[in-house]
Amino acid sequence: MFVCINERPAGHPKGCCLEKGSAEIRSALKAELKKRGLATVVRANNSGCLDACAFGPSMVIYPEGIWYGGVRKEDVGEIVEQTILRGKVIPRLLIKDPAYAPAGLEFDPLDLN
Amino acid sequence: MFVCINERPAGHPKGCCLEKGSAEIRSALKAELKKRGLATVVRANNSGCLDACAFGPSMVIYPEGIWYGGVRKEDVGEIVEQTILRGKVIPRLLIKDPAYAPAGLEFDPLDLN
Numbered sequence: 743m744f745v746c747i748n749e750r751p752a753g754h755p756k757g758c759c760l761e762k763g764s765a766e767i768r769s770a771l772k773a774e775l776k777k778r779g780l781a782t783v784v785r786a787n788n789s790g791c792l793d794a795c796a797f798g799p800s801m802v803i804y805p806e807g808i809w810y811g812g813v814r815k816e817d818v819g820e821i822v823e824q825t826i827l828r829g830k831v832i833p834r835l836l837i838k839d840p841a842y843a844p845a846g847l848e849f850d851p852l853d854l855n
Numbered sequence: 856m857f858v859c860i861n862e863r864p865a866g867h868p869k870g871c872c873l874e875k876g877s878a879e880i881r882s883a884l885k886a887e888l889k890k891r892g893l894a895t896v897v898r899a900n901n902s903g904c905l906d907a908c909a910f911g912p913s914m915v916i917y918p919e920g921i922w923y924g925g926v927r928k929e930d931v932g933e934i935v936e937q938t939i940l941r942g943k944v945i946p947r948l949l950i951k952d953p954a955y956a957p958a959g960l961e962f963d964p965l966d967l968n
Binding site (some may be wrong): 744785787788789790791792793804805806807 | 857898900901902903904905906917918919920
């Protein structure tokens with residue numbers, strides 16, 4: 743799992759994931775994975791800009807290629823429980839742009855809202 | 856493509872990818888992708904520790920899950936040409952540990968040396 747922790751100068755028009763709390767989200771993911779004994783299997787890593795600034799805080803789960811945006815710290819338990827443990831995508835968190843659609847999952851953004 | 860740019864204090868027993876030149880490798884990858892008009896299709900991103908310190912400088916290409924280690928700046932052209940453009944794994948660069956074997960590619964590390 744790669745969580746964007748890119749930082750841009752304050753006031754940058756694109757904003758950045760870091761100012762939206764992504765470092766805390768990554769820490770929470772790490773802690774949740776550890777709590778569930780998954781820390782050696784799944785890694786909550788940080789990454790540079792994932793080029794999904796407008797949807798931040800953004801993250802991507804590989805190898806599945808599941809892109810989540812607007813992630814809040816409160817979503818972390820559900821992400822680990824549903825997506826990591828059960829292999830289920832959480833429609834609410836998917837980035838609603840076809841460019842970020844998980845491989846093999848063709849979705850109509852309207853269906854998900 | 857995620858290139859580990861993790862930095863550890865000088866003298867740390869694990870060493871780190873950054874001190875082995877990973878930031879320059881990432882920059883070279885970025886430039887090579889741009890040169891070939893691939894910059895909007897493939898992203899040379901940086902990441903935190905990929906937990907492959909012993910094999911550094913380390914990188915992983917997703918969604919394929921191709922782990923390369925001991926990458927040198929001189930390998931960058933070949934990585935883009937062979938792996939990104941032609942979809943071919945470069946055996947020499949694969950991390951020779953089954954834990955980092957690309958999904959669907961079962962290899963005998965001995966065969967590759």
